[in-house]
Amino acid sequence: MPLDHRRVPGPEESQSPLLFVPSSAQDGEAPPAQEASRDPTALQPLFARVGLLSQAKGSAYVELDGGTKVLCAVAGPREAAGGGGGGGGEPRGRLVCEFRRAPFSGRGARSRPGEREPELSLALQEALEPAVRLARYPRAQLEVSALVLQDGGSALAAALCAAGLALADAGVELYDLVAACALCRPPSGGEWLLQPREAEERAAAARLTVALLPSLNQVAGLLGSGQGGAPDSWAQALRLALDGCQRLYPLLRQSLLRAAKRAATAEPSEEEDAAEAPAATTGT
Amino acid sequence: MAGLELLSEQGFRLDGRRAGELRQLRARMGVFAQADGSAYLEQGNTKALAVVYGPHELRGSRGKAPHAQALVNCQYSMATFSTAERKRRPHGDRASAEMSLHLKQTFEAALLTRLFPRSQIDIYVQILQADGGNYCAAVNAATLALLDAGIPMRDYVCACSAGFLEDTALADLNYVEEAAGGPQLALALLPQAQHIALLELNARLHQDHLPRVLDAATQACRHLHALLDRVVREHLRDAAALLGK
C-alpha cells in the first residue's frame, strides 16, 4: 500500500491493537442469536429506483436492507474507442464494465479495497454480456459503471441488479433483465444463507453470487469460492440462489414499470415520487 | 571480493574453467509449434528462451516504421523467479528496456531487413534463469530462433562476454565474476564476415589491455559459432529425417 511511513512518528515496530483483543470480543457485533433465528431463504427488503441520474443515458439505484447501496449508470452506445486493429470492425458491440467502491463504502479494516475491483468488473461484464443484444450495436461500445456507496453485504449481486435495470432504462436492447443473488455459508457449517449481510459475509466460509436471466431461465453469471462442505452443497446453493433470483424479478420489473409510467405521465407530478413506496420483498 | 578467489594460482576459475574456456552450451531449436521460430539455449546455468514471429504486417502505429526495410521489434524480459532475489516485474524496467534496445540494434545489423519492406519481425527473449551473460545468451538464443523461422541473415550472430582479472582475460563470465565488478565487455560478432554487431564495455579498462580482452571475446564467439552451427545442422538433419527418406 502506498502509505508514507515516514510521517508516522510512532515506534519503528508496532502492532495492531486488534491482535490482542480476545477473538470473542471481536465478533461481538454479530450476535449469534440473530444468525440462528434467520430464515436462510429470506430475501432482504430491496429498494430499487430507476432513472434517477439526468446526465447518464440510463441509471438505477439499488438499496438492500442490510445497508448495501449501489448506483449504476450506463453510457453509450458510442463509437468504440481504440480497437481499430481488427480489419472490417467488430460485428458485435463491446460492453465495458467498471465496478468501483466509494472510499467510504466499507469498514476501514477491510483489506485492500482496490484489489478486487478488476475481478468484479470482469464478473459484471461476463454476467451482463448474455443479457445485452450486442449484435445490434456493431462497432459500438456501451459503458456500464457501478459504484458501491455502501457495502452491507451482497454488493456484487446488488450491482448486477442495478446494472440490468440501468441498461433497460437506457433503452439498450436486452434479452432479459438481470436478477442476481448472493449467498454465503457460515463457518460453523450448516445451510447456505441467501443475501447475507455484511457481518455474515465477512465470517463466511464460502460465498457465491449468481446472476440469472429470469424469463429465459439462463444463468448469466456465477462466481463463488470457499469451503462448500458436503459434495452437493454447491448444487443446493445454486438452486436456492435461482429461486431467490426468480423472487427478485417481479420487484425489479415493477420498479422499471414505475419509472416508465413516471416518464410517461410527464414531469409535473413531483409529489408522487415522494409518495412512492419502497418495493419491499416478502421473504418466503 | 576479498574472500573469493576468482582465479586460482593454477589458472582455474571458480567453476573450474580455464580463462578462455566457455561454459557448457546446450540448445534446442523449434521448442514451440505456434511461433514462427523458437529456440531454447543454456549457457552454463543461464537459460534463455527466444521466440520469433514474422515477418508479418506492421502492428500498431506505422509512424515509426522505416519505409524501405522491416521493423525489428525486440522485447527482453526476465522471469520473476530467474534471479536469486525475486524480481517484481518481468519487463518494463530500465534495465530490460536497455537490453531490448541492445538486442534490436544487434539484429538490425545482422538481418537482411531490406528484403521485407513494410513488415515487422518480432523477437521475444525470456530469461528463465540468470547466471551471468544474459545478453549473450539472449542473442545466441535469438539467432537460433531466427534461423528456425527461416529469416534471411548475413551470418550467425554470436555473442560472448569477456572480463579482465589479474592480467588475464576471461571469457564467458558467470554471475559471480560479473558481480565482482571488474571490467566487462560484451561482444556480438558476425563470425564469418568478421563484423561487430555490438560492442559494449563497462567499467574502466586500460586501453593497452583492450585488444587482449577483445581477442578473448572474439575467440569465444568463434567457438560459439561452431557450437551453434552444430546445433543447427543436427536440427536440420532430424527435421529432414522426419520428413521421410
Next chain:
Amino acid sequence: MASVVLSEAEKVYIMHGVQEDLRVDGRSCEDYRCAEVETDVVSNTSGSARVKLGHTDILVGVKAEMGTPKLDKPNEGSLEFFVDCSANATPEFEGRGGEELGTEIANTLYRIFNNESSIDLKLLCINPREHCWVLYVDVLLLECGGNLFDAISLAVKAALFNTRIPKVRVLEDEGGREIELSDDPFDCIRLNVDNVPCIVTLSKIGHRHIVDATLQEEACSLASLLISVTSRGALTCMKKMGRGSLDPESIFEMMETGKRVGKLLHSSLQTVLDEEENLGTARKKVGFLG
C-alpha cells in the same frame, strides 16, 4: 488471448463432432490431452514445475522469501500469485498487453486457494507476528493452446509439491531474536499438497460440454464453467466465463462431470509426481531440451 479465426463451416464441424462425442483430435468429451509434467526445472527457485498440455506450455516457479505475517493472521504465512503472460505466447502480450489476462488468472488462483484447507499456512510461520515465509508463486505463460486455467493449476500444484523451504531456527537472545538458517540443505519443510485444488474448465459446445478445450474448441464455445476440485472431489471455486449464458440444469451436469474428471486428474498427477520423486537424483532432467 491468442485467438484463432475459424470459419462457420469449421465451427459447425467441431460442434457436430462434439455432439457425437468425437472431437477433432480423436478424444471424447471427457478426455484430457496428454500432459507432460516435470518438476525442478529452474534451479534458483524453491520449487518449480513445467506443464505442457497440448500446445499450452506453462512454467511455474515458487520462491520462498521471508516476510511479516498479515495483521489479521499473525501466525500464518502467505501465498502470493503472479502471472506473466509473456510475449512468447503471442505478440499481443507484448509490453502491457498480457497484464489484463495475467491479473484475471492471478485473481482466480487467489480465489481457489482462498480457503483454510488448501495449504497449511500455519506451517509457514516462523515466529508469530514477526516472521513468516511468503511463497511467491510466479506463473510464466510460454505458449497458449487453449485451456490455460487447468494447465496453470496443474503446474502450480506440481510446483508446490516440489517446493522445499529451508528450516530455520529462532534463537532467543537478549535484545532480540535471531533467525538461523539450517546448514543441512536437505533439512527442509515440504508442503502437503493433498488438498490443493485443480481447476477443471468445462466448455459448453452445442448441447454438450467438454473438458480441456483446444483453442479451436474455445472459439466455438460461448460459455464455460470453471470449477476447482480437490482430490476428494470437494469444490472450492466456481465461476462462469465467457459471454454466453448457461442453462441451470447443464450447470448441475457440468459440476458432476467436473468432480469426476477432477478426481481422475488429481490421482494421475499425483502418480506422476510420486514416480518422479522416487527416481530422486537418478532422474534425467529434460527441461526444454527434450
